[in-house]
Amino acid sequence: MNSIKSIIIDDESANRLVLESFLKKHCPSIDVIGSAESAAEGYGMIRDLTPNLVFLDVRMPTQTGFDLLRMFDEIPFHVIFITAYDEYAIQAFEFNAIDYLLKPIDYQKLIKSVAKVEEAIRLKNNANVIHFVNSVDEKQKLLKSITLHKKDKVQLVDITQIAYIQAKRNYCEVITSDNERLVSSKTLLNYEQLLQHYSNFLRINKSVMINIHFISEYTKGSSCFIYMKNGTEELEVSRRKKGEILQFLKAGSVD
Secondary structure (H helix, E strand, C coil): CCCEEEEEECCCHHHHHHHHHHHHHHCCCEEEEEEECCHHHHHHHHHHHCCCEEEEECCCCCCCHHHHHHCCCCCCCEEEEEECCCHHHHHHHHHCCCCEEECCCCHHHHHHHHHHHHHHHHCCCCCCHHHHHHCEECCCCEECEEEEEECCEEEEEEHHHEEEEEECCCCEEEEECCCCEEEECCCHHHHHHHCCCCCCEEEEECCEEEEHHHEEEECCCCCEEEEECCCCCCEEECHHHHHHHHHHHHHHHCC
16 A cells, blocks of 8 residues: 555644654554644645645634644545544544544554555445535534444435434334334443533433424323334333423423
């Protein structure tokens, strides 16, 4: 494989030097052709040097790494994000299969990340980072869409169009408003954490989380069942959750 032309963009010079040192020592395929300390400088460098790979800091003064990528209509290069621990950002990366490195950088994780890029270049498989970046609302800490699997294809799904999520044995099934069923390797707890800022998602039992915007009706007898607008099977509310859910629904949270 030819050398992978790479640029490092990070506002802290020490971080840039450490990363470049690790790359020289552990990743011989990487050729660092430049480094920048801001989104603006990085943008110009990318346009001038046309790298194959960009190591991009998420949090920088004035403009973030996401802001930089939004300057491009298309992203013809691979990206490995670099971030300090940020639970929201990490969930966003993981739910969209986007590669990232945590600060301080672990060289073993760096080696694995570079190996993924090498394989992607070999297969000519460039992840559509621009879709991911445009799906992130950093101010509200909301992720607007996620990638999900349907057979051998990967789809970008708008979170507002998820009707409910159901845990299976070792995966989750995500059912959309038009009753499309997609597969996710994440757990229901992962989804509960990811969607905690969305008030319209509620866990109704140990294996189901629903989007209340898609409830068509519900029962109030000894057993409580919820029916969704997409015409799927009835979903039972657990006894432990019944009081909380009914109180929520009676309060007029459902149109």
